[in-house]
Amino acid sequence: MKKLIFVAAVTMGLSAILAGCGDSKTEGSSDGESLKILAAHNQTSPDNPYQTGLLKFEEVLEDSNANIEVEVHAGTLGTEESELVEKLKLGAADVIVVSPGFMSQTGVKEVDLLALPYLFESYEHWESVVDGEVGDQMAELINEKSNNDFKLVGYWSAGVRHYYGKKPIESMDDLKGLSIRTQTSGVVSDYWTQAGAVPTSVAWGELYQALQQNVVDSSENAYPYFVQQNHHKTKNGKFISETAHDYTTRLMLVNGKKFDAMTDEQKEALLEAATASVEAEREAVYAQEEEYKQKAIDEGAVVNEIDTTKFQELAIPIQDKLAVDIGAEEIVEQINSLRK
Incomplete structure (x- = not known):
């Protein structure tokens, strides 16, 4: 690929x-x-x-x-x-x-x-x-x-991580109040909190049941990982929105x-x-x-692409703040300089 x-x-x-x-x-x-x-x-x-x-x-x-x-x-x-x-x-x-x-x-x-x-x-x-x-x-x-x-x-x-949950998202407003299984501390938690979601801790081995029983509204991961665990077949895992928020x-x-x-x-x-x-x-x-994206679709998942511009804009100040907090401004500059 x-x-x-x-x-x-x-x-x-x-x-x-x-x-x-x-x-x-x-x-x-x-x-x-x-x-x-x-x-x-x-x-x-x-x-x-x-x-x-x-x-x-x-x-x-x-x-x-x-x-x-x-x-x-x-x-x-x-x-x-x-x-x-x-x-x-x-x-x-x-x-x-x-x-x-x-x-x-x-x-x-x-x-x-x-x-x-x-x-x-x-x-x-x-x-x-x-x-x-x-x-x-x-x-x-x-x-x-x-x-x-x-x-x-x-x-x-x-892989590339995407949102998946009980409803699709088209904009950041659609995340408001949704519980999402992700890290509950650090920059990842800060990001989803600022996006309006509620970071929630669920063990990976328990996530299928949590999605199926409405314990958590959504999650985020890459196709090979959540599709192999059949999360896309659960009540709260059917809708996949390609946020591509994390390589x-x-x-x-x-x-x-x-x-x-x-x-x-x-x-x-x-x-x-x-x-x-x-x-x-x-x-x-x-x-x-691609293999597991197609598998998810074939098995009833609904996939939508979204404009991630606003999502990316939200991430920039979080990136800058962490860089300053830990004294890693030069590292972030190096990373950004390698963008095409």
């Missing part, structure tokens, strides 16, 4: 993957035991792009000569990203995929920039940012400000301290596997965007 823009320097600038847990030995150990790695994401569908990415990571790493085994967990270590972040920090998971919002809660506030509504205008723009200098800067900040608890080894996409970023993270304890050969192999996983995951997302 979109052409990947890969920059080799990015993966060189990003530190690579980490760690086994328990009594696993590194390759250089005398008993020759393999290093075991638990890799986890929060999605439960086997067709999800996250699963595609981590399975590619497993394949490439296990085909290397680094004597590493990978165990992929699709939602079985937690369907909440906060759980996965905590498990990574404690060593109960070794590789995770998480949104920028949860990283900002750990003290790396700059990463919240990547979650700003309407920060990116296209996949090409997004890739030029995360695969360039800004992406490298974010990786360094995550490592430094987390005291080496986390290393970023790749930027994944989670989403997901962070592939490892535990920095565990990574540092690995052999050079293991580090190199893990970095190569991470790079392969990024490419595979993005390709899956881009291919599934």
